[in-house]
Amino acid sequence: MIEFLPLLMFVVICLVLMLGYPVAFSLAGVAMLFAGAAISLGHFDPSFLSALPSRLFGTISNTTLIAVPLFVLMGVLLEKSRLAEELLGNMAALFGRRPGGLGISVIVVGMLLAASTGIVGATVVTMGLLSLPSMLGRGYDPRIATGTICATGTLGQIIPPSIALVLLGDTLSSAYQQAQLDMGIFTPKTLSVGDLFIGAMIPGLLLVLLYLAYMVGNAALRPSRVPPATDLEPPSTLVLLKGLLPPVLLIFAVLGSILIGAATPTEAAGVGALGAALLAGLRGKLSVSLLAEVSRETLKVTCMVFMILIGAAVFSLVFRGLGGDELIQDFFHGMPGGVFTATLLVMIVIFLLGFILDFIEITFVVVPIVGPILLAMGVDPIWLGIMIALNLQTSFLTPPFGFALFYLRGVAPASVPTSQIYRGVVPYIALQVLMLILLSLWPELATWLPGLVRN
Structure with a gap:
């Protein structure tokens, strides 16, 4: 019975989080309670626990994580x-006078906004407030309108520079080094956040193209569901460039500086924050009151992330001390099907946890537990990071618990029933599952471009 304490601890923390208690304090509190109980039992x-101070100091002084407040500042x-x-x-x-044009514009702007903010909730709420009334007022099927907004809002999980990829990159980097040390490799290779950014470009763009193809298909086969907005006048070239160029140039400045090796992801985040200002x-x-408001929002998100990081560090240390990593490793190695079955099981668990936990908790709690084991079994770290990000993106869209659905429900008019929002995201969920299958069959979609840039 005592060997199952790590699994019991994991179940207890999920139950505590489902009850709504603060994540950071729940992680650390449950871990210390189990550590105390195990000490009293001599297990x-x-x-x-003496390793805890150095681990916490390493978390707080991690230069990679400085990118988090800077990207949040840029987005806000x-x-x-x-x-x-x-x-x-x-x-x-520009597009609205054609069938499906408003939907296409929402997807394109949602992609740019996702690349600029990297925060799912902010993108869904912003697009819901700005575009949903316009789409419904011009006769769009509520299912297509709401589904498109939810789906494009979740692009912030995979389109770089994504905060989710920053946190995943840092966590997987530690897991990758741990896996190599466990295998007796004492000069381990490294994984950077920039590798994940570059690896996410092709899958992210392919996903956007799938969204656009779905909208174009609706326009061709069922134009009455996505009617043209004949009341809109095409903008002049000058007006269009004035609205389009600034965010595009900012995104290219951030990602381009990483691609050409001129800046690390942290330095590129600084470029993005300065460019946004x-x-x-x-x-x-830009005013003193705006800067004060932006600073408060950035501080709130940053404090939340780092407090969860500290709680997760305590949790993972106690979990390893109780032998949890060995228990899971033995379980995975004993499964039929080897690495395929192990990876599939991890993806299913992460997908289900995405219903009740935010990506930050999953990144800091689940990935450090399963990441070293999968990486030691030969899974590519870049591919694994992109698969986890896409998997969580799909989870956040899936009824009845998807976070994106809750965000849109909060700003959608009462005339749009929740059932239509749920039905509207189903085609996009199918497209994201298709993207996951394609990435599983051709891992090079995520690994080819980073390898090319490295060489």
Whole structure:
């Protein structure tokens, strides 16, 4: 019975989080309670906890994680400067006079907004407030309108520079080094957040193309569900460029500096934050009150992330001290089907946990447990990171617990029933499952470009 303490601890933390208790304190509190119980039973060496101060210091002083507040700052600045509102208006006017044009504009703007903010909730709420009334008012089927907004909002999970990829990259880097040390490799290879950014480009763009193909298919086969907005006048070239170029140039400045090796992801995040501030200033939106509001929002998100990081560090240390990693490793190695079955099981568990946990908790709690084991079995770390990000993106869309559905329900009018939102995301869930299958069959979709850039 005592050997199953790690699994019991994992079940207890899931139950505690489902009850709504603060994540960071729940992780650390449950871990310390189990450590105390195991010490009293003589099943846990108290000296194991002596590694905790150095682990916490390493977490707080991690230079990679400095990218988190900088990317959050960039996203909040772009949101508050109403750049998305202007861009959506221009794109809607450009495409809207064609069947499905409004849907296409929402997908394109959602992609750019996801790349700019990297936060699912912010993108879904922003797109819901800006585009849903316009789409419904012009006769769009509510299922297509709501499904498109939810799906494009979740692109923030996979389109770089994504905060999810920053956190996944840091966690998988530690897991990759741990896996190599466990295999007796004492000069381990490294994995950077930039590798995940580059690896996510092809799958992310392919997913956007699948979304666009679905909208074009609706326009061709069922135009009455996605009617043209004949009241919109196409914008002039100057107006279009004025709305489109700033966010595109900002995204290229961030990703381009990483691709050419001119900046690390952390330094590129600084470029993005500065660029967002310059764009807000050029639009006349930069003020002391705006900076104060943006700073408060950035501080809230950053504190949440780092407190969860500290709680997760305590949890993972106690989990390993109780022998949890050995228990899971023996379980995976004893499964029929080897690495395929083990990876499939992990993906199913992460998908189900995505219903009740945010990506931050999953990244800091689940990935450190299963990551070293899968990587030691030969799974490519870049491929694994992209698969986890796509998997969580699919989970956040899936009824009845998908987070994106809750975000949109909060801003959608009462005239749109929840059942239509659920039905609207089903085709997009199918497209994301298709993308996961394609990535499983051809891992090179995620690994080819990073290998090319490295060489």
